[in-house]
Amino acid sequence: MLLKSNLQKWSGLLFAVILLLLLMCVSIVYGYTDTTWKMAIDAFTSFDGSNEHLIIQTVRLPRALIAAAVGASLAIAGVLLQTITKNPLAAPEIFGINAGAGFAVVITVTLFSLSNLQIFTWISFLGAAVSFLLVYIIGSIGRDGLTPMKLTLAGAAMSAMFASMTQGFLVINETALEQVLFWLAGSVSGRKLETLLSVLPYLIVGWGLALLISNKLNVLSMGEDVAKGLGLKTGMLKIWSGLIIVLLSGGAVAVAGPIAFIGIVIPHITRAVVGIDHRWVIPFSALFGGMLLLIADTASRFIIMPQEVPVGVMTAVIGTPFFVYIARKGFNK
Amino acid sequence: MNTNQAISTKQLTLSYGDTTIINELDLEIPKGEITVFIGGNGCGKSTLLRSIARLLKPKSGAVLLDGEAIAKLSTKDVARKMAILPQSPSAPEGLTVLQLVKQGRYPYQTWLKQWTSEDEEKVNNALEATGLMKLKDRAVDSLSGGQRQRAWIAMTLAQDTDTILLDEPTTYLDMTHQIEILDLLFELNEKEQRTIVMVLHDLNLACRYAHNVVAIKDQKIYAQGKPEVVINCSLVKNVFEMECEVTVDPLFGTPLCIPYGKGRCILKQERLSRNG
Numbered sequence: 001m002l003l004k005s006n007l008q009k010w011s012g013l014l015f016a017v018i019l020l021l022l023l024m025c026v027s028i029v030y031g032y033t034d035t036t037w038k039m040a041i042d043a044f045t046s047f048d049g050s051n052e053h054l055i056i057q058t059v060r061l062p063r064a065l066i067a068a069a070v071g072a073s074l075a076i077a078g079v080l081l082q083t084i085t086k087n088p089l090a091a092p093e094i095f096g097i098n099a100g101a102g103f104a105v106v107i108t109v110t111l112f113s114l115s116n117l118q119i120f121t122w123i124s125f126l127g128a129a130v131s132f133l134l135v136y137i138i139g140s141i142g143r144d145g146l147t148p149m150k151l152t153l154a155g156a157a158m159s160a161m162f163a164s165m166t167q168g169f170l171v172i173n174e175t176a177l178e179q180v181l182f183w184l185a186g187s188v189s190g191r192k193l194e195t196l197l198s199v200l201p202y203l204i205v206g207w208g209l210a211l212l213i214s215n216k217l218n219v220l221s222m223g224e225d226v227a228k229g230l231g232l233k234t235g236m237l238k239i240w241s242g243l244i245i246v247l248l249s250g251g252a253v254a255v256a257g258p259i260a261f262i263g264i265v266i267p268h269i270t271r272a273v274v275g276i277d278h279r280w281v282i283p284f285s286a287l288f289g290g291m292l293l294l295i296a297d298t299a300s301r302f303i304i305m306p307q308e309v310p311v312g313v314m315t316a317v318i319g320t321p322f323f324v325y326i327a328r329k330g331f332n333k
Numbered sequence: 334m335n336t337n338q339a340i341s342t343k344q345l346t347l348s349y350g351d352t353t354i355i356n357e358l359d360l361e362i363p364k365g366e367i368t369v370f371i372g373g374n375g376c377g378k379s380t381l382l383r384s385i386a387r388l389l390k391p392k393s394g395a396v397l398l399d400g401e402a403i404a405k406l407s408t409k410d411v412a413r414k415m416a417i418l419p420q421s422p423s424a425p426e427g428l429t430v431l432q433l434v435k436q437g438r439y440p441y442q443t444w445l446k447q448w449t450s451e452d453e454e455k456v457n458n459a460l461e462a463t464g465l466m467k468l469k470d471r472a473v474d475s476l477s478g479g480q481r482q483r484a485w486i487a488m489t490l491a492q493d494t495d496t497i498l499l500d501e502p503t504t505y506l507d508m509t510h511q512i513e514i515l516d517l518l519f520e521l522n523e524k525e526q527r528t529i530v531m532v533l534h535d536l537n538l539a540c541r542y543a544h545n546v547v548a549i550k551d552q553k554i555y556a557q558g559k560p561e562v563v564i565n566c567s568l569v570k571n572v573f574e575m576e577c578e579v580t581v582d583p584l585f586g587t588p589l590c591i592p593y594g595k596g597r598c599i600l601k602q603e604r605l606s607r608n609g
Contacts, residue, residue, distance in 0.1 A: 143350065219439050222428075225388050225419035230492070231412030231440040276427050 002273045009280055012273070016287040020068060023294040027064040028056060031301045032308075035060075062193040067297045067311075068290035069196060070188060070256045071266075073203050073248040075289025076210045078263030079270070079281055080241045083217050085148040091263030092249035095151070096158035098258030100131020101250070102184055103162040106169045109176040120183060121195055121254040125202075128250035131158055136242050146238050186259035186312025188297050199251040206247035207286065213240055214278040221276070259312045261319025262289050268322075292318070338400075339364040339496050339528040340385055340415075345394035347377065347384050354380045356552035357394065362545075364495075365526040367519065369533050369543035373573050376549045378532045379420065379500050385530070386417035386498050398496075412440035416489035420500040420532075424473040430484045431469040434459050437491030459490035463517065479510030486517065497521075499531040503538070511535070515542050536573075540564055540587040548572045564588040 003012045029040050033055050042048070043056040074092060081090040092098060104127025105120050135158050139151035166184075170177045219232045227234050252259070266289045267281065273288075274280040296314035303309050340362040347355040354377040362368050370378035383389045385396050387403050396403045403411055416437075424433055437459065438452040460466045463483040468476065473484055482502060489497050502518070503511040519542055521527050533539045539546055540560035548555040548563065550572045556563040565588075569577045575592055582589040 215442070219436055221425045222433075222436055223419070223422055225383075225417070226422050226436075226488075228388050228408070229386055229412065229417035229419070230436065231407075231409035233408060271427075276425050277432070 003275075009274055013283060013287070016284065016291075020287050020290050020294070023291055023298070024064040024068055027067065027294050027298045028060045030298060031055075031060060032306055058192075059189075062191055062196060063188050063297065064294065065193070066188045066191055066196045066255055067293040069200065069203055070252045070259065071262055071289035071291070071293030072286035073206060073252040073289070074259060074262040074293075075266035075270075075285040076207065076282055077245045077249040077252070078289075079267045079278070079285050080210065080217070080245050081263070082267050083221055083278070084238055084241050085151050086221075087148055087152055088268070089264060090152070091260070092245065092253075093258065093260045093263065094159060095155035095245075096131040096135045096162060097128045097245075097249045098253055098260070099159040099162035099166070100134075101125070101128040101253040102180075102258055103127055103131070103166045103169075105183060106166045106176060106180055109180050110169050110173045118192075118195060118198075121198060124257070125199065125250045125254035128253050129246045131162060132242070132246050132250070134158055145235060182310065183257045185310035186257040186315075187310050188256045188293070189308065189311075191255060195255055199254050202247045202251045206244045206251065209240065209244045210248070210282050211279075213237060213244070214282050217241075217278040218276075221278075257312065259293070259315055261315045261323070262292055265319045265322050266292060337364055338362065339398070340530070341397045342385070343395045343397065345381075345384065345396065346392045347380055347389065348392045349380075353392075353552055355384070355549075358552075358554065360547065360554060360557075362528070362530055364528050365522070366544035367522050367529045367531075367542055368545040368547060369531055369539040370547050370549060371533065371536060371539050371572070372549035372555075376572075377552065378547075378549050381549065382417075382498055382500050382530065382532050383419075386415065387411060388417065388419070409440045412492065412494075414494050415496040415498065416492040416494045417498045418485055418489050418500065418502060421504060422485055424484075426472075426474055428473050429470055430465055430473055430476070430487070431456070431460070433473050433484055434465075434469075434487045434491050437488040437493075440492060455493050456491050459487040462490055462521070463487040477510075478506050479513055482506060482510070482514055483517065486514070490521070494527075496528040496530065499529070501532050501534060503533065503535070511538065518542070536564070536569070536590050537582070537588075540589070541582065541585050560588050561586075564590070 003009045025040070029035055029037055033052060035052050035056060039052050040056050043053040047053050047057070078091045081092065081095060082088060101124035104123045108119065108123045135151065135154045136146070138154035138158070140146040142150065170180070216232060216237050219230055220227045220234060220237055224234055249263070266285050270281050270285040270288055274284050293311065293315065296318060297311045300309040300311050300314045338361045342358050342360045345355060345358040345360070346353065358381070370382060372378045380389065384391055387396070387408065398406065398411065398414055434456050435452075438448075438455065441452060442448070460469055463486055465480070465483055465487055468480060473481055476484065486502070499518070502514055506514065515538060518529050518531070522529050543560055545558065546560050546563060547557045548568060555572050556568055565579050566577060569575055569579065569590055577590050577592045580589050580591060581587070
């Protein structure tokens with residue numbers, strides 16, 4: 001644990017907020033179109049309608065805001081899932097959320113020939129929610145209620161089912177493949193600010209609720225029996241957590257498509273920095289998640305210029321080595 | 334309502350699926366005493382303890398705490414009256430002793446009242462009583478088995494309840510630490526008159542520390558009472574399916590059970606045999 005005292009943690013939090021804002025500025029200023037810091041400031045203070053100003057306002061700003069919001073939401077969803085399932089490798093993508101959203105989008109494109117991003121937003125939100133609820137319900141069937149093992153197995157099964165059905169549909173319908181491929185790789189570019197604004201209320205509610213239940217998550221992490229003995233309504237907490245996970249990861253996938261690894265990696269990095277108290281882990285994860293996605297998205301513009309690498313690929317590239325590292329280290333911090 | 338009973342069960346039936354574990358059990362656990370559940374593996378003694386602690390819903394019947402049906406009380410109210418230490422609990426990695434013990438105050442916290450000086454005091458008392466003050470900033474997973482178990486007991490003490498339930502608190506501990514833990518619980522009972530209910534595997538330790546033993550066999554109570562009254566050869570034979578001699582502990586005067594069976598016999602007298 002890097003930050004020990006409460007003073008250190010509060011200072012760390014402030015520093016992280018500043019760093020996140022700085023990364024958002026970097027993401028606004030640097031890209032394929034040559035822009036400067038002065039142009040970026042002018043674009044908001046004295047807009048002149050130039051191409052650069054337009055790009056900054058309508059392309060780069062939404063992109064930075066979306067990256068920050070989506071990264072934060074995925075990270076918090078990952079923390080919640082890892083605590084509830086007691087599975088250090090848990091993340092939204094292994095509980096069928098991304099696969100469900102992807103399937104819903106592909107169905108919409110192939111059956112109804114709709115390919116508008118705004119419609120994708122709601123369809124994928126719906127798909128994510130339905131898929132995760134199915135996983136939650138299947139994981140709760142049986143005498144002992146929702147157990148980490150059953151939940152994880154249900155998630156793996158549903159993910160596999162939705163992913164293979166998605167592939168099946170795409171193989172049959174090549175036009176759909178072209179339309180949804182970029183979406184399926186996950187990206188924060190080409191989205192309008194309205195897309196973010198339409199799901200932002202859900203994300204904000206999710207962030208707030210996650211902070212509210214953070215102390216209860218600490219109690220749950222001591223084990224189901226101990227938590228019940230201490231008077232925690234564990235079943236209720238799991239229902240609330242499920243709702244928050246749907247809001248956050250459903251909202252994230254709706255805006256940016258399936259982006260993997262943030263939900264797995266960020267909670268581990270955060271715990272190494274601030275320890276295991278969820279009252280700190282949740283806000284720090286949010287900030288770190290936002291940062292990682294901003295970095296991945298900004299970097300994705302420069303790797304094969306003038307083309308962009310989908311950000312979902314970037315997070316995987318950054319995340320995989322880390323994933324192997326924690327798996328090998330046996331999670332000893 | 335009888336105030337001498339800390340806990341009682343009324344027609345309590347427990348089952349896993351279709352298998353009945355405990356059948357229509359009426360049990361009374363006296364206040365301010367140490368009660369130990371004994372019985373063979375799988376006889377349902379842990380299941381009974383878990384059900385008393387509301388970790389397991391009964392199929393029918395009720396558990397009463399101070400005369401009130403536990404199912405009708407709010408779970409936080411119950412947590413302020415009765416603490417449970419499950420079998421082999423595991424703390425999240427990196428959790429410190431102090432953080433662990435502080436969780437014992439969860440039942441007293443509300444949205445408005447997060448942490449008070451009373452909470453602080455109870456936590457310090459619990460650390461003091463278990464001798465963990467110096468180790469409070471150590472990670473629980475870095476402690477020895479005995480220290481770790483003391484830390485968990487400290488958490489239940491911070492809960493500040495009249496009754497403490499413990500499911501095999503000495504499992505996986507060596508003899509020194511078994512005695513250390515049981516001495517600690519005995520002292521808590523002596524000094525603060527806390528009601529202690531636990532499951533123990535070691536019959537001789539049960540006889541030494543318990544005021545009251547409950548022997549469970551075939552979904553029912555086989556016998557209940559003071560160890561010196563109820564523990565004898567026929568009880569051990571029927572409850573544990575083991576032939577033994579019950580003698581008197583030379584140090585404590587409590588019953589001491591010595592099993593028959595094989596082993597090196599270096600006494601001059603005739604070799605002990607199954608037939609005595």
